[in-house]
Amino acid sequence: MSRLARTFASGFFLLLCALSAWAQVAVPELSRRVTDLTGTLDAGQVAALEGKLAAFEAQKGSQIAVLIVPTTQPEDIAQFGIRVAEQWKIGRKKIDDGVILIVAKDDRKLRLEVGYGLEGAIPDAIAKRVIAETITPYFKVDDYYGGIDAGVQQLMRLIEGEPLPAPSASAGGGGDGLFVILIVGGIVTGWLLSMLMSRPAAGGIAALGSGVVGVLLLGLTPVLLFIAVFVFVGVATG
Known part of the structure; x- marks a missing residue:
């Protein structure tokens, strides 16, 4: 291969990498416990979920967040979830007891990003069951709030069975x-x-x-x- 051809190939590869990075869905800033970029939930539903998640965090210490996006394409929801978890850092420092429920509405895909501190309570197999058995049946009839609410409640019950340090406010x-x-x-x-x-x-x-x-x-x-x-x-x- 000539030097010109190698230069062209290298430049083309870098261009593809740049385009791929540019095409990734941006991770929104974490400003609240429920972030809906699709307008699927109304203000009352968001407020109800926010209140429930805030009360649970005050009682147990663990954090649960919900993110609804139209799509994660061209990126797989798993890779997108990793980027969200790395940026949001849900859960207490050194305990890592956070969970993020990610809904890619147009892709019809769901994912639970579970912190290391909760892997005993919510291992991969259980996370898949929460999605398939608790949340998805609601989504199939377009009841997105019902599915998210049911999923959040199921996650709370699972976390309550996990021995974790008490919230710092009680110390x-x-x-x-x-x-x-x-x-x-x-x-x-x-x-x-x-x-x-x-x-x-x-x-x-x-x-x-x-x-x-x-x-x-x-x-x-x-x-x-x-x-x-x-x-x-x-x-x-x-």
């Missing part, structure tokens, strides 16, 4: 605060006993008892252990 230091309250209560009780019975050791016993209750309820940490021992020794020897 906090309330346990330590309650433990300290129990200890303080023990001190007060012990002081009253020592006044009534002239037995200072009773205060230490009461404090220790409250500490044991706190451990049973909240678990023991080094800091709480130090507090319990300190209070017991201080009151018992006071």
